[in-house]
Amino acid sequence: VLNGGDRRRGAFGDTIQMVRLRCSRYANVCALFMYRTLGHFTSRRGNTNALRSTELVAVDFGGCCLISSRTIYLEEATRTHCGVPNWLPSISAAVASFPPERYIWRLLIALHSAPRYAVAFAFRNLLLTSPLRPLTAHTWFPFVCHLACATNIAENTFLLLLTSISSTENYLLHKTSFGGFALCAMLYMFVATWLFHYSGRRRTSSLGERSFQYKVLMCGSSTISLLMAAYFFYRHNAFCEPGLYTLFAIAEYALVISNVLFHSTLLFDFHGRRFVLGSAGSSYHYQPLLPLHDPSKRSS
Numbered sequence: 001v002l003n004g005g006d007r008r009r010g011a012f013g014d015t016i017q018m019v020r021l022r023c024s025r026y027a028n029v030c031a032l033f034m035y036r037t038l039g040h041f042t043s044r045r046g047n048t049n050a051l052r053s054t055e056l057v058a059v060d061f062g063g064c065c066l067i068s069s070r071t072i073y074l075e076e077a078t079r080t081h082c083g084v085p086n087w088l089p090s091i092s093a094a095v096a097s098f099p100p101e102r103y104i105w106r107l108l109i110a111l112h113s114a115p116r117y118a119v120a121f122a123f124r125n126l127l128l129t130s131p132l133r134p135l136t137a138h139t140w141f142p143f144v145c146h147l148a149c150a151t152n153i154a155e156n157t158f159l160l161l162l163t164s165i166s167s168t169e170n171y172l173l174h175k176t177s178f179g180g181f182a183l184c185a186m187l188y189m190f191v192a193t194w195l196f197h198y199s200g201r202r203r204t205s206s207l208g209e210r211s212f213q214y215k216v217l218m219c220g221s222s223t224i225s226l227l228m229a230a231y232f233f234y235r236h237n238a239f240c241e242p243g244l245y246t247l248f249a250i251a252e253y254a255l256v257i258s259n260v261l262f263h264s265t266l267l268f269d270f271h272g273r274r275f276v277l278g279s280a281g282s283s284y285h286y287q288p289l290l291p292l293h294d295p296s297k298r299s300s
Helices: 004-043 053-071 091-096 101-128 140-164 171-198 206-239 244-263
Strands: none
Touching: 091 101, 091 244, 101 140, 101 171, 140 171, 171 206, 171 244, 206 244
């Protein structure tokens, strides 16, 4: 039987061990984050590649969060109201439930949201200025392009909301934000893919055809992943079967990866172009993709 002093020394030793584990984990996470960040920003060449640097870093860090939750917080990250065994956490549980992962994740999503808002307008203008766009659709085609741009902006806004508000803080608002993100993401992917084909951007170069094929592939992958995620989520909440939440998490991973790869096709769409924010008196003559579009002008 341990006396009071032994118990205090044992508790103190356990506390020190826990602090060491936390400090070591935080140091590893920060070191890996810095390595991936510097690696992406120093190894990429060209401004079009820089468009996806922060997004790739966010995805890499999201994977680190999943591994951390799987190895350290497995019980807490996979616990649901059903109380059945699960083996993988959802993305929201992995990146938004435990510090410091949730703080770094929110920072990265916030940083990469600004370029995504800008690219939403740039992609709209890219479609509107296509030299192969049909001249007979001068009324409804610009309207659909504007609608797709608004849907993309809504997708990014819902992504910010579901990232900033975790499921443990406000489950209803987090669930609503995720639903809005999934709906806008799916709608935008299909509309943008169709517009990319209809505007003729698909036929302007070999990269355009490759971009279109990848867009179609990611649309199909996202649709299958979303349907599977919805089915597994319903089964988990309705029947509380063991492992169903894990299958939902896998489908959620596939949905997010498909969405990221779809937006990564911008690397092909803006190949050879530069984004410049400057004054009207600038001596450079780049294609004005941002922020306005003159329908009377046509460009290649």
